[in-house]
Amino acid sequence: MAQKIKLSTIADALKVSTATVSLALRDSPLVADQTREKIKEHARAIGYIYNRRAASLRTSRSGIVGVVVHDIMNPFFAEILRAIEGELDRSGQTFILSNHYDQLDKQRTFIETVLQLGGDGVIMSPAIGTPAEDIRMAEDNGLPVVLIARSVKDANVPVFRGDDSYGISLATNHLISLGHTRIAMVGGTDQTSTGRDRYEGYLLAMQKAGLEVKPEWRIPGPRTKQAGFDAAPQFLALKDHPTAAVCWNDLAAIGMMNGIARAGLLPGVDISVTGYDDLEEAAIATPALTTVWNGQREVGQRAARALLDQLNGADTHARQELIKPELRIRQSTSKPKER
Amino acid sequence: MAQKIKLSTIADALKVSTATVSLALRDSPLVADQTREKIKEHARAIGYIYNRRAASLRTSRSGIVGVVVHDIMNPFFAEILRAIEGELDRSGQTFILSNHYDQLDKQRTFIETVLQLGGDGVIMSPAIGTPAEDIRMAEDNGLPVVLIARSVKDANVPVFRGDDSYGISLATNHLISLGHTRIAMVGGTDQTSTGRDRYEGYLLAMQKAGLEVKPEWRIPGPRTKQAGFDAAPQFLALKDHPTAAVCWNDLAAIGMMNGIARAGLLPGVDISVTGYDDLEEAAIATPALTTVWNGQREVGQRAARALLDQLNGADTHARQELIKPELRIRQSTSKPKER
Numbered sequence: 001m002a003q004k005i006k007l008s009t010i011a012d013a014l015k016v017s018t019a020t021v022s023l024a025l026r027d028s029p030l031v032a033d034q035t036r037e038k039i040k041e042h043a044r045a046i047g048y049i050y051n052r053r054a055a056s057l058r059t060s061r062s063g064i065v066g067v068v069v070h071d072i073m074n075p076f077f078a079e080i081l082r083a084i085e086g087e088l089d090r091s092g093q094t095f096i097l098s099n100h101y102d103q104l105d106k107q108r109t110f111i112e113t114v115l116q117l118g119g120d121g122v123i124m125s126p127a128i129g130t131p132a133e134d135i136r137m138a139e140d141n142g143l144p145v146v147l148i149a150r151s152v153k154d155a156n157v158p159v160f161r162g163d164d165s166y167g168i169s170l171a172t173n174h175l176i177s178l179g180h181t182r183i184a185m186v187g188g189t190d191q192t193s194t195g196r197d198r199y200e201g202y203l204l205a206m207q208k209a210g211l212e213v214k215p216e217w218r219i220p221g222p223r224t225k226q227a228g229f230d231a232a233p234q235f236l237a238l239k240d241h242p243t244a245a246v247c248w249n250d251l252a253a254i255g256m257m258n259g260i261a262r263a264g265l266l267p268g269v270d271i272s273v274t275g276y277d278d279l280e281e282a283a284i285a286t287p288a289l290t291t292v293w294n295g296q297r298e299v300g301q302r303a304a305r306a307l308l309d310q311l312n313g314a315d316t317h318a319r320q321e322l323i324k325p326e327l328r329i330r331q332s333t334s335k336p337k338e339r
Numbered sequence: 340m341a342q343k344i345k346l347s348t349i350a351d352a353l354k355v356s357t358a359t360v361s362l363a364l365r366d367s368p369l370v371a372d373q374t375r376e377k378i379k380e381h382a383r384a385i386g387y388i389y390n391r392r393a394a395s396l397r398t399s400r401s402g403i404v405g406v407v408v409h410d411i412m413n414p415f416f417a418e419i420l421r422a423i424e425g426e427l428d429r430s431g432q433t434f435i436l437s438n439h440y441d442q443l444d445k446q447r448t449f450i451e452t453v454l455q456l457g458g459d460g461v462i463m464s465p466a467i468g469t470p471a472e473d474i475r476m477a478e479d480n481g482l483p484v485v486l487i488a489r490s491v492k493d494a495n496v497p498v499f500r501g502d503d504s505y506g507i508s509l510a511t512n513h514l515i516s517l518g519h520t521r522i523a524m525v526g527g528t529d530q531t532s533t534g535r536d537r538y539e540g541y542l543l544a545m546q547k548a549g550l551e552v553k554p555e556w557r558i559p560g561p562r563t564k565q566a567g568f569d570a571a572p573q574f575l576a577l578k579d580h581p582t583a584a585v586c587w588n589d590l591a592a593i594g595m596m597n598g599i600a601r602a603g604l605l606p607g608v609d610i611s612v613t614g615y616d617d618l619e620e621a622a623i624a625t626p627a628l629t630t631v632w633n634g635q636r637e638v639g640q641r642a643a644r645a646l647l648d649q650l651n652g653a654d655t656h657a658r659q660e661l662i663k664p665e666l667r668i669r670q671s672t673s674k675p676k677e678r
Contacts, residue, residue, distance in 0.1 A: 030369065030457075032356035062369075064452075073421065074438070078412035085438070095438040095451045097411070099424070113403075113433045117456060118369065192544030229623040261625040284568040286600040286625060 010043055011211075012334075019118060022142070034041045065307065068098045068107055069125040069149070074224075075279045076249060076296060077125065080148060083300025084123060091308050093120070095290035102128045111138050121307045125149040132156075144316075145308045146297050151193050151320060159320040160303045162294045164194050165201035169326030171274040171292050172205035172329055180244040180272060180336045181211055186231055186256060187222035187248025195248075198276070199242050202246055214240060223248055225255035232259025243272065243336035250275035250282045250291055256333060257285065272333040287331035295323035340407060340536050345500065349382055353518040397540045406486070407437045407446060408464040413563075415588060415635060418555045419487060422461060422639025425517055430647050432459070440469045451476050460646045467530045467593065469495035471495075485640050486645045490659060498659040499642045501633045503533050506538035506664030510613040510631050511544035513666055519583040519611060519675045520550055523572055525595060526561035526587025534587075537615070541585055556581055564594035571598025575610075582611065582675035587622045589614035596624065596671060611672040626670035634662035 001228055007025075011018040024031045026040035065088055069077045081097070088095050096114065100107035101160075107127045111134070114122055121144040126135070132154040134217065135145050139157070147159040176184050185202045188195040197216070206213045219235060222228045228251060235256065247253035254276035257267035265271050268287035275282055275291035282289040302321060310316045346364075350357040355374065363370045363378035370378075402426055408416045418437070426436050435453065441444035450473070453461055460483040465474075472495040474484050478496070486498040514522050523558045524541045527534040538557070545552045558574060561567045569588060574584055574595065586592035591616035596606035606612055607626035614621055614630035621628040641660060649655045 011371075015371070015373060017369070017374070019369045020371060020374075023369070030356070030358045030362070032350075032354070032359060034354060035356075035359075056590060071415065072411060073417035075412065082412065094437070094449070098433070112431070117403075225620050225623060255391045255623060258623050262623075281564050284594060284597050284601075286597045310600075 002322045009046070010039060013175055014039060014042055020317075022118065023116075024339075040207065044216065059310065062118040064078040064114070064119040064303075065093050065095045066098070066110060066122040067095050067120050067124070068100050068110045068122065070102050070127065070262065071099050072097055072178070073099075075251070075281070076277050076294075077109040077149075079279065080295035080300040080303075083280045083297040084304045086299055087304035090135045093308070098275045100127045104129060104134070108134060111143070112222075112307040115141050116141055119143060119146070120311050123148060123303050123307055125151050126155075126190075130155075142298050144307060144310045146303045146310075148303045149194065153275075156318040158316060158318060160306070161194070161301045161320070161322065162299070162325050163206070163322040164197035167202035167292045167294060168198040168246065169205040169278065170325060170327040171276065171290075172202050174290065174329065175246065175272055175274065175333060176209045176211065176273065177203065178333060182217070182240055182242040183211070183246060184235060184238065184242040185217065185248075186235060186245045187218045187228065189223075198248065212338050217242055217332075221250040222255070225251045225258070228252035228255025228257040229253075229262075232256050232263060234308060236263055236265070237262070241338075243338070244333070246270065247273060248273055250277045250279045250289060253289055253291065254281070254285050257287070257289070268334060270337055272336070274333060278328050282328070290330045290333040291328050293318050293326040293328055298323050308327075343406075343600045348385070349378060350500075350541060352385075353378060353381055358457065374498065375559065378495050386422045400459045400650065402432050403453070403456040404432050404434045404457040404643075405437070405449060405458050405461040406434050406463070407449045407461065408436050408552060409466065410439050412438075414489075414590070414620070415616050415633075418618065418635035419642075422636040423476075423643045426589050426640055426647065427428060431495055432647070438533060439466045442572040443468060443473070444473075446467070447473060450482070454480050454482055458482060458491065459650050460484070462642050462646060465491050469494075477534050483646060483649045485642045487642045488533065488608040495657040496658055497642075497645045497655060498535070500659070500661065501638070501644070502661040503536035504543070505635060506615065506631045507537040507540035508544040509664060510615065511541050512548075513629065514545065514549045514583045514585065514611060514613065514672060515550065515620030517583075521556070521579055521581040522550070522559065522583045522585060523556040523581040525558045525584045526567065526591040528559060528562075535540050537587065547617075554578060558666065561591040561594070562587055563642070565633055566591045567591035568595025568598040568601075569594075571595050575599070575604070577600055578658060580677075581671070583678070584610065584612050586614055589616045589628060592628055592630065593620070593624050596626070596628070607671040607673060609676055610627075613672060615656070618666050621667070622669065624671075627671045629672040632665040632667055634664065637662050648677060 007018040007021045011021045024036040076252040098110045103317045125148050130152050138145050145157045149161050151159045222231045253273050261268040275289045278291045278293040296332045346357045346360045350360045363375040369465050437449045462485045473495040477484050484496045488500050490498045561570045592612050597637050601604040613626045617630045617632040621630045
């Protein structure tokens with residue numbers, strides 16, 4: 001580190017806490033104007049370049065970790081969050097949650113709030129289009145970042161996510177092994193690393209098996225039960241009559257099974273459907289959903305531990321840890337039935 | 340108010356911000372030891388009794404509202420939270436979320452964290468057994484509290500919840516009007532106001548119709564899909580063969596319908612099932628669930644507005660606002676079929 005002057009140098013000189021110095025340098029309203037100006041003036045005078053990486057040298061932590069995902073109400077994130085919560089709890093850390101709904105400005109506001117609170121770190125599933133600079137900004141301000149579920153190009157921080165390409169190939173190959181040749185893919189988006197990896201995994205599995213893939217067999221979008229439900233008529237109207245659907249996630253798959261049932265067909269018999277994530281409810285759905293276990297608990301635990309290790313001074317380095325998915329075969333898939 | 344000395348009196352005297360005074364009086368680690376002692380000494384000297392109700396006189400707010408419920412991953416709360424978030428967002432407030440899982444100590448820790456952060460208020464669905472003192476403690480420390488979903492005896496704060504007794508009577512009367520006479524109640528607990536009100540509403544509706552209620556027709560507990568699923572065999576084994584189940588909530592009802600289907604029977608045909616809440620997925624379940632709309636969005640919006648009004652200096656008073664539930668008839672209920 002080139003940075004030699006520490007926050008404590010300023011704090012000692014001015015007889016204030018390092019937390020106050022840190023807050024003042026970030027223009028926090030929690031510090032009186034007069035104090036803030038005095039601190040900033042002194043910092044300038046001694047040539048302190050504000051870089052909160054130096055904050056790792058702080059002795060006291062706030063005990064607060066920020067967690068931001070697109071939608072905490074999505075059970076996939078709910079399961080990850082529960083695991084994060086369990087780990088943080090054990091270390092006496094409190095977590096502050098927020099949704100960004102894939103809006104960059106909401107994500108930025110949240111990170112700024114965590115900074116203002118003097119938070120210890122951030123675990124995030126980055127919003128679509130998150131630039132590496134946004135993550136660098138947090139890190140430069142002394143806020144270590146750990147990513148879950150999605151990666152960000154050129155962001156030099158730990159990432160914990162499932163191996164999506166491999167996972168979706170498990171579902172696709174399972175359907176192929178049952179005898180399906182016309183398999184559609186329902187849900188997802190090309191705008192995320194997850195979306196691209198899953199579509200690619202499906203394409204590769206089909207190509208490896210020598211099966212044709214028609215562009216119209218991809219119904220992009222659905223990630224919720226409602227959207228999966230709404231996509232069922234579109235799937236059923238496809239002119240080549242695919243006999244199976246590889247769905248983006250369990251929510252879309254369960255919604256789609258409900259939509260297929262509403263159309264008078266039997267999901268798991270007339271149409272085979274696979275999910276992704278193995279949410280708690282996958283096993284009790286009607287029919288029980290064949291899906292891909294995606295290690296939500298592992299992602300949450302490892303991400304929280306990586307952050308805690310970093311807070312405890314461990315020398316962590318940027319790495320992407322891919323959790324190996326597993327196929328869970330249940331009742332929603334069977335041999336193809338011609339319609 | 341007896342309190343005449345304001346935080347700003349101390350702040351002005353010591354040339355620090357009121358926020359620093361407030362933090363120091365709460366022993367926040369964000370304030371340097373020396374500063375904190377100076378502030379506390381001065382406060383004692385001028386006879387300041389620390390009471391954060393005086394905090395309403397502060398000119399600046401932190402912009403942070405704490406929200407704590409038993410389980411944010413439960414879609415019922417998720418829908419309330421989304422409404423709260425929408426309201427707070429509009430006013431530029433950030434919200435900090437946490438689960439208490441019905442554990443009083445977790446709830447207390449969270450309230451203390453919000454106090455430490457200088458939060459503006461708390462919206463909570465109180466944990467089972469929350470004493471009125473816990474809410475008074477928060478209020479005495481200048482943190483206004485608004486309750487959602489459950490009330491607390493003797494707590495003198497606004498409460499927003501559905502009219503549970505009336506709501507469950509809508510579901511029960513609907514089944515009675517279809518010709519059902521043996522109706523079980525599945526789920527819920529006597530430990531919450533909601534649980535007591537719903538069971539009482541079911542009992543009253545049965546009694547008004549001159550129908551017998553057997554104690555074994557109550558299967559208490561289930562509040563999740565998994566628990567509803569697990570309760571299905573118990574329900575099906577009841578010796579009087581009830582033909583319908585009034586379920587505690589949509590989750591238990593959907594889980595139970597899945598359990599009934601797993602047992603080879605048709606929910607909505609062989610057994611009528613009603614839910615409660617009208618979650619987004621109730622309408623797309625198989626069969627579509629007859630349920631009671633419980634105004635999650637209204638509860639969330641009104642609770643957030645009540646808190647914001649209070650923060651803006653409105654003279655709010657403790658009141659319980661009961662949202663009037665409505666019946667939503669779908670496919671999961673029909674005339675009784677003898678088994």
